[in-house]
Amino acid sequence: MSIASASSPTTASVMRNYLHAKDENRPFFMTRAFASDASLKMTLRTAAIAFPPHAHGREAITETLVRTFGQTYENVYTFYLDHPGEQALLEDYACDWFVAMNEKASGRVRIGCGRYDWTFQREPHLATSLVITIETMLDLPADTGPSVFGWITTLPYPWTDAERVVQTAPPIEAMAPVMQWLRRGHVTDPVGSTA
Template identity: 35%
Template sequence: MTSLPTSSVQSLLECYLRAKDRNRPELIPECFAAEATLTFSIATDEIDFPRSVTGAAGIAKTLVSDFGERFDRCRTYYVCAEPELDAHDVCVMPWLVAMREKETEALRLGKGAYRWRIGRTSGEVDRIVALHIHIERMDTIADTGSVKLGALQAALTYPWLSPAMLMRGVRTFADAFDDAAFAVPFERPAETASLHNG
C-alpha cells in the first residue's frame, strides 16, 4: 500500500484531467505508470473505446490524442468533494463530462464512474497503475454555437464537483433553457457500487 495523502492522489487525478481535457498527451507519463492498464465497461452505444489498453503510451493515445481528434471544449468533473483511497489504494468516484463533438458541433453530455488504483513504481514514485472507466450514459444534444455547452460548464465547478453542486448547477442550467429536459438525468451522479468490488 502507498498510504498516499489525499493531496497527492488529488494531484495525480488533476494531472490526468489536464492531459485529457486540454489534449496534452505528454502529461500522461506524469500520472500513469509506464505499464498501467486501462479498461472500460460501456452501457451505451453512443460512444466506443477499446475494451482494454496497456501502457502509458497507449493510454495517452486512447484517452487524449484519439479522443482529442473527435472532441474539444471538454471538461471532465469528479463528482465528489475529494478523492478517498480504500485499504487497497483504490479510489472509486462518479464523473460527469460536457464537451463538443467537433464533426457535428453537438453537445456531448455523459456520466459514469472511475475506479483508480494507485501504486508505487520501480522508481519509488506513486502513479496510477490501473484505471477502469465505466460509461453509464453519453447523450448527444444539438447545440448550434455551443450555447448550451458554455452555459452548462459555467454552472458547474471544475474539476471537483460535489453531488449537491452538481444538482444545483444542472437545475440552474435547466432553468435558463426551455428545451433542457435532456439535462435531468444528469442531476445525480452515476452509481458506483459495482466498481468497489471490481
C-alpha cells in the same frame, strides 16, 4: 492513508494530471498520471460513444484517451464528484464523474456520467490501473452549446459535487437521463424540480 510531502505526487495531483492530459489534449501529462505499464479497462453501458475495451501501457492509454479522443472532441470538462483529500496517497480510489464536451466536426454537445476506479502504486505515486465505466452519454443539438457551456464553466473544476451539478443545470429536457443518474443517492431534490 499516507500523507505526501509538499513536492511529491498525491492521489489528487495524479488525478488532476490525467485531466490536464485528457481534457486539455496535453499528452505529456500522462507521464505524471500513469505508470509505464498501467492498464485501462472501459465498461460502456451505452451505445452512444465508442472506445476500445482495453489498453495496456501508458502509450496505448495516451493514444486512446488523449490523442484519438482529442481528434474528435473539444471544450472537454470532466468533473470528479468526490475528492480524495489534497495530501492523500491511496492505493485504490473510486468516484463518480460527469463530463460535457462537443464534437469538433458537428458542434453537437455530449454530456455523460459514470465512475472511475483507480489503483495506484506507491513509489512513484502513479496510477497502475483505471477502470472507466460510462453509464450514460447523451448527444444534444449544437444549439444547446451556449446553455450547457455557460452552466459548466460556472462549476468548480475539476472537483465539484453531484448536487451542485443537478441544482444549477439548465432546463434542457434531453439531459434528464444524466441528471437522474447523478441524483441517485447524492441529491435531495426540492419539490417541483424538473431538471
